[in-house]
Amino acid sequence: MNPTSEPQYCPDEYERLSYYNGITGDGDHPELVYRSDFLTTPFSRPIGRHPSIPVKSLRGVFDTPLNSVWDTVGPQILNLIKAREIRWSSVDPARFFTHAQLGEEAKGTLGPVVIWVGVFPGSTSSDIAHEISQDILALLLKNGVKDVVAPPLLRHVGSTNSTHYVRRILTALLGIPLATEEMEEEDAEGTLTLWIHEDKDKHGNPSNKVYGVSNCHVLRKNTTVGYDHRGGAPTDHVRVCGMRRFQRGLDEIRKAITDHDILAELWAREIVQLQANEVQDAENVREIRLTRGKLEDVNEAIADLEGLYDEVMKDWSNIKLQRNIGYVQYAAAITVDEGGPRYTSDWAAFSAAEAKVKAKFEGNIVDLGSKYSPQELTDMFNPVSGGQTTFKFPEGRKLRIEGCATEEDLAHPAVFDSEGQRCLIVGKDGNSTDLTVGRYAGLVSFTQNEVGIESVELGIYNSGVKTAEVFSAKGDSGSLVWHTTNGKAHIVGQLHSGLNKGGSTSNHVTYCTPGWYLLAQIKERFKYAEFYRTTW
Known part of the structure; x- marks a missing residue:
């Protein structure tokens, strides 16, 4: 290790001094050197006119997988620490309870099981602590203890695995359901559009960060002002699955078992x-x-x-503890480019938690699922029976996004329908309606919202083999709309709204922002963004 390099895992001054606030009662609490969940659970600073530091207290560890193996793994953990010749003072199994503000005591939260290691001041660094922590976590996993730190997203499995469809909501592929901590009470939900790699930060320094993109109105409650998270500021966690979508996922598993x-x-x-x-x-x-x-x-x-x-x-x-996959990093206020082409800009990005996403990351892939068979889906993308099709069902049901359609591509598609007319068949995978197929309108649409703002959109019509199936519904916001050409999938646009009859949640027209416009907007904030990398 280069002694002059900046530590990678060192908490900032505020977190170092405040993390254990409350556990001694007299303010003389220990200082934090390192914690293994720093990527999934950022430490927030207090805000408001009368900010107060969160108060913690200690809880015992009972009825957990750690209890049954502690007599074995406890001494082994101690040996791992001794092997590094660290001046340790204690090793305790613990849980930390974070108290809510006065008057909201019921909203306090109990954290996961922690292996709490005490060391003498100045005896080790956060980087060394991180290395030891990885050894300890591997040891715990080997002994069947999985809930000390929340596990990563599930991996995608092949169609021969009976769980392939019902696990889709907890994988790292496109279309996964998203919800934010800020809008938890409203149970507002949306869909992942894309993963992007930063490659370099805005100053040109190398970066290994990955961001998830969705609509601004999916990730932010206030969509009228821009937002850019600064280090040390409070974070708004992004969760995989809101409460409704998670329960629906459980119901799907139970139904599959019953079937x-x-x-x-x-x-x-x-x-x-x-x-x-x-x-x-x-x-x-x-x-x-x-x-x-x-x-x-x-x-x-x-x-x-x-x-x-x-x-x-x-x-x-x-x-709160297990479904955080990052935090909101940037949100552009929802606007219409009135001085330009009048497209809608409704996007935001969250910083993906490496510990939750990296292990199962495969890039921008659409899971074609099992809603349609390969034959049915091929027919839906080929409106002329026996005619030429640009769609080829991919191996493992994994359709990789490899480019972005241009205006010329959308204006002159290579497919013709049964009436001999050009058509562009598109697909999307969303939180509410899963995989659906529709038809691009061919020419841009003009819309006006309830406050009179006019915009230009890409319109998508409902489609189907025998009868029209709805292309989108409430909760599908953020879905990536794509089409295939020469067997490769290209971005068409980002779904953000739809037109329906009164209070109906099913849309008869779906609207999206053109993909080329969205990518250009992303590049303005993430100058070195890469959209088609296949690994973290």
């Missing part, structure tokens, strides 16, 4: 019936063998789904 239970019971009855047949010829024996195979498969699927349900309940049910 498989029905099949298991059916196959079991059929096997009994087949075995009872008086004639046990070759066809009967073959039918028994095939049905047993189906029963084994469905029982395996039930076990996988039940395992996923238990994992999701254990590792993801606490929205």
Whole structure:
């Protein structure tokens, strides 16, 4: 380690002195050297006319996975610390309770289990503490202790895995549901548009940061003023799944289990019936063998789904502690470019938490899911039966975004419909309606909102094979709209609104900001942004 380099994991002065405020009662609390959840849970500064430092108190550790293995792993943790020749003073299992403001006591929060290591002042650095912490976390994981630090997002799995569809809301692919701490009470939700790599910060210094993009109105309550988070300022956490979407996800898993239970019971009855047949010829024996195979498969699927349900309940049910995947970094106020093409600018970016996202990050990929079969989806993107199609169903259902459609691309698409007219078939994956297919209007649309502001938009019409299916609904805001050409997916735009009948949540026209315009807007704030990298 270069002794002159700036420590990477050192808390700032305010956090170092204030993090443990309250645990001694007399203000003589310890100073913080390092904490392993600094990426997922930034330490906020107090704001307002009468700011006060958050007050913590200590809680014991009971009924957790750590309790059953502490007698074994406790001494091993101690040995890891000794091996680094650190002057340690204590190793304690603990939980920290953060008290709410006076009069709001019920809103206090209990933190996760912590391995709290005390050291003599000046005996180690935050970088060394980080290295030891990774060893300790690996040791805990090896011994089945997963809830000391919230786990990363789930990995995407293939279609042979029975959990592939129901786990989609907790992966790092595009279309995942988003909600913010600021709008938790409203339970407002939206959708991830894109991941972008900073590559270099605005000063030209190398940067390894990754940001998630969505609509401004998805990530910010006040959309009339711009926002740019400064170091040390309070953070607004971004969560994967709001309360409604998380419950819907649990319901989807339970329904999948129930559906498989029905099949298991059916196959079991059929096997009994087949075995009872008086004639046990070759066809009967073959039918028994095939049905047993189906029963084994469905029982395996039930076990996988039940395992996923238990994992999701254990590792993801606490929205405050387990579902934070970053914090809002930047939001441009919602505007219409009145001096230019009059497109709507409605976007914001959040800083992705490396500890939650990096391990399962694959870049900008759309999960085509299982709502439609490969044959059905290919037909939907090919409006002429047997004709030429620009859509090719990708391996593993993972459609990678590899470019952005130009105005020329949208004006002169290569596909023709059954009436012999040019058409552009587009797709999107959103929080509310999942994967849907629509048709671009061909020419830009003109809209006027309730306060009289006029804008120019890309209009998307509902489409379908037999009957029109709604392209978007409330909660799909932020979804990336894309089309394919030569088997590759290109950005069309960012979904931000729709036109519906009165209070209906289903749109008959969906509106989005052109992709080329959105990327240019992002480049104004993130000058060195890269949009198509495949690794963190």
